[in-house]
Amino acid sequence: MNPRFSEPEYQLVWPRDLFKAEAAKLLNMRDIQGWDDDCALLLEDAFIRGYRSGPLSEFYDVPAVLDPRIWGTETVTRTTSRLTPRQEHLRFLMANADQLREDPPPRRRYWSARKAGQAPAATALEMPTLVREFVSLISEFDNAGYLENRFGKDCVDDPRDDTVHTLIYKELGVEGIWPLGTDRLTDDTDLFYDIVELLHDQVARPSTRFHHDYCECGWHHGKFDIGSGRIVYRWRVNKLFGNSALGLRLSGDGEDIGRLVTVTDEARTALAQSVAARSDGESADQVRHALALFRERGSDRNQKRSAVSALALVLEERRHGVLADALAKSDRGALFDLANNFHVRHQDAKQKRDYDDFYLDWIFWVYLSTIELTNQVLDAQRTG
Incomplete structure (x- = not known):
């Protein structure tokens, strides 16, 4: 790892993938007028502010073009495919972006804290x-x-x-x-x-x-x-x-993109992102709608029941087709027993109602993961 990338002024305040994409886009437009100004704005925006050194100051320290008065260099014109020194600087950062931090470096304890044996306090933001x-x-x-x-x-x-x-x-x-x-x-x-x-x-x-x-x-x-x-x-x-204890985040996908939703673990977040990105027509729309209902900040039991019911409809449509290729008959029956007998899809007196909300959460994620399984089977059938 490049030692200077461990310094705090090299911390990204963008997602790493976005920085790489925008840097590549700018390098592909390197003949435009005002390229240096646009690159300076990119570096100022993508990296943490408040330091005198760092990617932006290094960018300004690099000559805009190779100086022909210096032995061994040549003039670089706008028509050449060669990169200018400043363009090389951006290319270097892009190529090594995986070494750049997306979070502040760990705080090192100073003398008195080490002497007292104090561990760094990790407190949630009030x-x-x-x-x-x-x-x-x-x-x-x-x-x-x-x-x-x-x-x-x-x-x-x-x-x-x-x-x-x-x-x-x-x-x-x-x-x-x-x-x-x-x-x-x-x-x-x-x-x-x-x-x-x-x-x-x-x-x-x-x-x-x-x-x-x-x-x-x-x-x-x-x-x-x-x-x-x-x-x-x-x-x-x-x-x-x-960094807070609220358990909320802005959704980055689905029908509720840009809305505060409840936080889940990384595996379930990845699952939700995967199914929300599908373009399977009406069934994909139903899944995105179910996700929005379920994840909405402050969603109640009725909203979660509606979300589970929407997923059950998607699975019902696949019950005798793709689901038959993915699960044994007894397993398929167990899936629909959850929806039909536990006050999810029906309202009659036979429904079991005395279960906790976390059980409803469990049904939702079981159904969503089953839909993802059937999505993979569908993809395999199409490519096969």
């Missing part, structure tokens, strides 16, 4: 701290231009005025929320969660900018990409929520 960190993050996004696509630039020549207030009132019916204040969001957690979801739908990542010097106005951003902006937003917000 709500006031979480809200404060979120408000700080939104300020960072705003300064980086992520809100300009929807909110506009708060420019000395063209202030935002009531643009943000009008949008928030239209969507949430609340006034006086912008700029965000920690006290109100801490006192009203439902409003806080609404704001988290609302801002997800407003962000877009800029890839160009110009500096407006008048009255120190600052950067104006352009060429916005909604998809990558929302990926970065979800990733940054989920890092914050992951």
Whole structure:
């Protein structure tokens, strides 16, 4: 591992895969005018701020072109396929992206802590701290231009005025929320969660900018990409929520993308992502709808029953076809016994109702994993 990549200034604040994809895209457009400026914006955006050194400062230290006055070098023009030194710098970071950290390096204990035998304390963020960190993050996004696509630039020549207030009132019916204040969001957690979801739908990542010097106005951003902006937003917000004890995260897939859902373990998260990514028509839509019902923040027993019932319908359609190839007859019968006899699909007096909610959770994940099994069988049949 390159030793400098272990330093804190080399921490990514984007998902690693997104950085590699955007770096590759920019390298494939290396003949465009203003490439160096666009690359500087990418590095400033993708890596942690607040350090004097790091990928961006190294980028500026590298000459823009090879200097022909130095022995052994040659002029690099816009028409050549050769990379400039600064383009080589980006290519190096992209090629070694797997060595870059996505989280801060582990904190090393100093003398007094080691002497006292104290282990680093790992405490979950309390709500006031979480809200404060979120408000700080939104300020960072705003300064980086992520809100300009929807909110506009708060420019000395063209202030935002009531643009943000009008949008928030239209969507949430609340006034006086912008700029965000920690006290109100801490006192009203439902409003806080609404704001988290609302801002997800407003962000877009800029890839160009110009500096407006008048009255120190600052950067104006352009060429916005909604998809990558929302990926970065979800990733940054989920890092914050992951350090709390709330058990919530912004969904990155399915019908409820960009909405706060309950957290599951990595295996079930991967399962949900896999089935949500399917394009099998109506059955895939039913599965995505079931996921949204089940994962919704604060979902009750009735919503979870509806989600399980929707999955049971998908399995029913596959019962005598693909499911017959995947499971023995007795196993298929047991699957539908769960739905038919435990107050999931029917309402008659024969239904068993006195079971805990965690049993309903278990049925949901059994059904979802069975659907994933049948998806794999379907794929094998199509390719075979």
